[in-house]
Structures are given as structure tokens and as C-alpha cells.
Amino acid sequence: xxxxxxxxxxYVYGAAMGAFPDVGFVDGSASTYGRIGGALFATAxxxxxxxxxxxxxxxxxxxYLAFSGFSSGVLFGxxxxxxxxxxxVAAAVSLLSLLAFGTDVAAVAPAYLVLVLAGTLYGxxxxxxxxxxxxxxxxxxxxxFLADADSFLSGDVLSVDTDLVTxxxxxxxxxxxxxAVLDGTVGTGxxxxxxxxxxVLAVAAGVAYAAATxxxxxx
Amino acid sequence: MPNIPNQSGEDGREVxxxxxxxxxxxxxxxxxxxxxxxxxxASLELRAGEVVGIVGENGSGKSTLMQCLVGAIEPDAGxxxxxxxxxxxxxxDRLYDRLTVDETFRLFGEAHGMTDxxxxxxxxxxxxxxxxxxxxxxxxxxxxGGNRRKLTLAVSLMHDPGVLLLDEPYTGFDWxxxxxxxxxxxxxxxxxxxxxxxxxxxxxxxRFDRILELRDGRLARSGTQSGASGDHxxxxxxxxx
Numbered sequence: 001x002x003x004x005x006x007x008x009x010x011y012v013y014g015a016a017m018g019a020f021p022d023v024g025f026v027d028g029s030a031s032t033y034g035r036i037g038g039a040l041f042a043t044a045x046x047x048x049x050x051x052x053x054x055x056x057x058x059x060x061x062x063x064y065l066a067f068s069g070f071s072s073g074v075l076f077g078x079x080x081x082x083x084x085x086x087x088x089v090a091a092a093v094s095l096l097s098l099l100a101f102g103t104d105v106a107a108v109a110p111a112y113l114v115l116v117l118a119g120t121l122y123g124x125x126x127x128x129x130x131x132x133x134x135x136x137x138x139x140x141x142x143x144x145f146l147a148d149a150d151s152f153l154s155g156d157v158l159s160v161d162t163d164l165v166t167x168x169x170x171x172x173x174x175x176x177x178x179x180a181v182l183d184g185t186v187g188t189g190x191x192x193x194x195x196x197x198x199x200v201l202a203v204a205a206g207v208a209y210a211a212a213t214x215x216x217x218x219x
Numbered sequence: 220m221p222n223i224p225n226q227s228g229e230d231g232r233e234v235x236x237x238x239x240x241x242x243x244x245x246x247x248x249x250x251x252x253x254x255x256x257x258x259x260x261a262s263l264e265l266r267a268g269e270v271v272g273i274v275g276e277n278g279s280g281k282s283t284l285m286q287c288l289v290g291a292i293e294p295d296a297g298x299x300x301x302x303x304x305x306x307x308x309x310x311x312d313r314l315y316d317r318l319t320v321d322e323t324f325r326l327f328g329e330a331h332g333m334t335d336x337x338x339x340x341x342x343x344x345x346x347x348x349x350x351x352x353x354x355x356x357x358x359x360x361x362x363x364g365g366n367r368r369k370l371t372l373a374v375s376l377m378h379d380p381g382v383l384l385l386d387e388p389y390t391g392f393d394w395x396x397x398x399x400x401x402x403x404x405x406x407x408x409x410x411x412x413x414x415x416x417x418x419x420x421x422x423x424x425x426r427f428d429r430i431l432e433l434r435d436g437r438l439a440r441s442g443t444q445s446g447a448s449g450d451h452x453x454x455x456x457x458x459x460x
Contacts (some may be wrong), residue, residue, distance in 0.1 A: 014251050032315065056316060059314070060311065060313045061313045061314055061315050063291070063313065064309065064314075065326065065330055067289070067290070067291055067307065067452035068327050068330035068331055068374075069330035069332055070329075070330045
């Protein structure tokens with residue numbers, strides 16, 4: 001999936017948007033906007049799945065390992081490292097897909113880092129979802145719905161007139177990624193809220209993980 | 220005061236696990252779901268070297284009691300003392316599917332703070348004793364149910380705990396492994412390890428020093444003491460409690 005999904009999604013999102021050539025409020029190529037959303041979705045969703053499945057499938061084993069002597073903090077840190085590693089790979093494949101399908105990326109390194117950030121955000125979100133909905137199917141349905149809606153609504157393709165979209169995990173990364181690809185800049189106004197979002201999700205994931213592996217609760 | 224003190228306590232053997240008045244109720248966040256009162260004051264003392272069976276009908280709270288005894292869940296009331304630490308073989312195999320048997324030993328050995336040599340020795344000894352040494356390079360998700368059970372049992376034993384709490388330990392064992400398990404348990408008990416076996420069904424009651432029944436959330440004596448019955452009578456938790 002790490003190899004196949006990002007190019008597929010990036011291409012399909014671009015092709016889908018390209019079918020609407022006269023989107024009035026989009027400056028530039030609609031296909032490019034589609035591919036940007038596709039790359040973000042692929043990175044976020046894949047990393048989120050790892051966070052989700054890591055929590056769902058290994059919660060009881062992690063609990064047993066913690067009982068055997070490892071601290072829950074170490075185990076959680078290891079889970080975060082794994083999801084970050086997957087985010088690094090997924091971001092690289094997604095960015096390469098974007099380039100391969102003819103999108104000029106003005107600032108490659110910042111664009112890559114923003115994709116990694118998006119992936120890490122969803123990796124943590126996957127841990128939270130895995131703790132609240134500790135079943136593979138239901139959890140992945142929640143995640144795919146969230147990531148799909150998020151990558152679409154957080155972009156500028158539709159001018160959604162509500163502040164609620166600022167609560168979506170990809171809202172700030174989407175703006176930063178778009179700037180990095182199209183202008184070669186990363187809007188500094190988006191960096192702080194994106195990192196704040198990351199910090200909040202990290203705490204939420206830590207609490208959720210501790211609950212899932214400590215007492216095994218679920219909704 | 221424990222409601223089931225060890226009747227063999229007069230021999231001066233050290234108490235290695237003591238539970239007094241353990242209570243546990245599962246509460247739901249949903250107002251229309253009733254609370255489930257599982258343990259209502261279970262008490263128990265285990266002394267070094269004894270083998271105790273704990274039986275109870277399905278849903279009587281045996282696994283909850285086990286988790287309270289090992290410290291995996293906190294009781295609502297009561298105390299549990301385990302001065303020498305415990306080994307715990309849970310009812311469900313809590314292993315990592317993608318690790319091999321040897322990797323599982325290394326991971327859990329590190330968690331127990333064992334050295335590399337000690338981990339290797341324990342893995343050699345236990346895989347030989349439980350007869351699954353030929354599967355040491357195999358991934359956990361490719362093991363049979365019985366071999367997964369052996370691995371869980373071996374992991375719970377590898378750090379030589381003073382108390383061993385086993386929840387349905389021989390589910391899926393073939394007859395030879397079942398006998399090997401009891402030979403191993405007898406050796407451990409002879410070396411001073413206290414062993415409690417929880418099961419819905421206890422065969423061969425003369426293998427146990429005592430058998431207790433979990434009924435209405437409390438432990439009560441069940442059957443006869445070891446030696447009083449030389450037969451292989453099967454004690455099954457009665458359906459009516």
C-alpha cells in the first residue's frame with residue numbers, strides 16, 4: 001500500500017479535479033490542486049492506518065509487555081516512532097508521485113516536511129481512533145471518512161464558509177503544503193497552529209494509548 | 220482476615236501472595252446498562268511451593284480475580300500483596316503476531332530485565348521442556364493454538380517468579396504436553412514456586428494441594444485436600460454454583 005496507494009490517489013485526485021476546468025475560485029491548474037489533495041490524503045491515511053492498527057492489534061500485547069516490565073511511556077514512544085517512520089516513507093512516495101505526474105514543486109524540502117507533519121498528525125489520530133474504536137473495520141472506516149473529508153475540505157477548492165474547517169487536522173498542513181508546492185514558501189502564520197495541533201494530538205494520543213493499554217476501555 | 224487461609228500454613232512456609240477482601244464491579248458509562256458486581260470480597264493466601272486450583276462456572280469472575288491478583292487491574296476495594304513479584308499466564312495469548320518465538324523471548328526477557336545469557340538459557344530450557352524448540356524461528360501468527368499457549372506459558376515462567384498465576388494454562392495442549400506441564404509445575408513447586416491454576420474445569424484434583432471455588436464473588440473451599448482422595452475424580456464447577 002505504501003508503494004501503490006500514493007501514486008494511485010495522487011493521479012486519481014488530479015484527474016478528478018481536471019474534469020472541472022472552470023472552477024472559478026481556483027487560481028491555476030485544477031489538476032494540480034487535486035494532486036496536492038491526493039498526496040496529502042495518501043500520506044495522512046496510510047500513516048493513520050498504522051497508528052490505528054498498531055493500537056488495535058497490539059493493545060493487549062502492549063499491556064502484557066507493560067505488565068512484564070516495560071514502561072507504558074517507552075511503549076507509546078516506540079509506537080510514535082514507528083508511525084513517524086511510516087510518515088517519512090509515505091511522504092516520500094507521495095511527493096515523488098506528485099513530481100512524477102508533472103507537478104512542479106517549488107520547494108521540495110519544505111513540501112516534504114509538511115507531508116511528514118500531516119502523516120504524523122494522522123498517525124497520532126489513528127492511535128486515538130484505535131483507542132476509542134478498538135476494531136479494525138470500524139476504526140478504518142472512521143479514519144478513511146475523516147481523512148477523505150479532511151483532505152477535500154481543508155483545501156481551497158471549495159470556499160467553505162465556516163470556522164469549523166480550521167479544526168480539521170489537515171487544515172494548516174494543507175495551506176502550508178500548497179504554498180510550498182506553488183509558491184516555494186511556507187506561510188509562517190500556519191506553522192505555529194499546525195505545531196500546536198500536533199502537540200494537542202500527541203497528548204490526546206498518549207492519554208488514549210494509556211487508557212487502551214492500561215485498562216482496555218472503549219466506548 | 221483472609222476468608223481462605225492456607226491450611227498448610229503451620230509448616231512455616233513464606234506467604235508469597237496475599238489477597239484480602241478483593242472487590243470488583245464493572246460499571247458502564249451508559250445509564251441503561253447495569254453494573255456487574257464480579258468480586259465481592261475474595262480473599263486468598265498462597266505460600267511458597269503449593270499448587271492451588273481455582274475453579275468457577277463460566278462468568279463467575281475467575282479471570283477478573285486473576286487480573287486483580289497479578290495487578291493488571293485495580294480492585295475497587297481490598298488489598299493484594301505480592302512481595303516477590305508474579306508470573307502471569309493470561310487466558311488469551313497476548314503476543315505479537317509478527318515476532319518469532321525467539322524474538323518474543325528476547326522482548327519479554329528484556330522487559331523482565333534479564334541478561335542476554337539468561338534469556339537464552341530460559342528459552343532453551345522452556346522450549347525443550349514444553350517441546351516446541353523446533354518452532355523457535357517461526358512467527359507467532361504461524362504457530363498452532365497449542366504452541367502459542369506454550370509460548371505464553373513459557374514467557375510467564377522465564378524470569379523464575381516466586382508466584383505463578385495461570386489462567387486456563389493448558390487449553391489446546393495435547394496429552395504429552397499436558398503431562399510435561401504438570402511435571403514442570405511439580406518441579407517448580409518443589410523449588411518453592413507457588414502456583415495457582417484458574418480453570419472452569421480441573422482434572423486430576425490430586426495434583427493440587429487445595430482447590431477453591433469462586434462463587435458469588437468470593438472464594439470457598441471445594442472438594443478435598445490432596446491425599447484425602449487418591450482417585451482421578453474430576454471436579455467441575457457446578458452449573459448451579
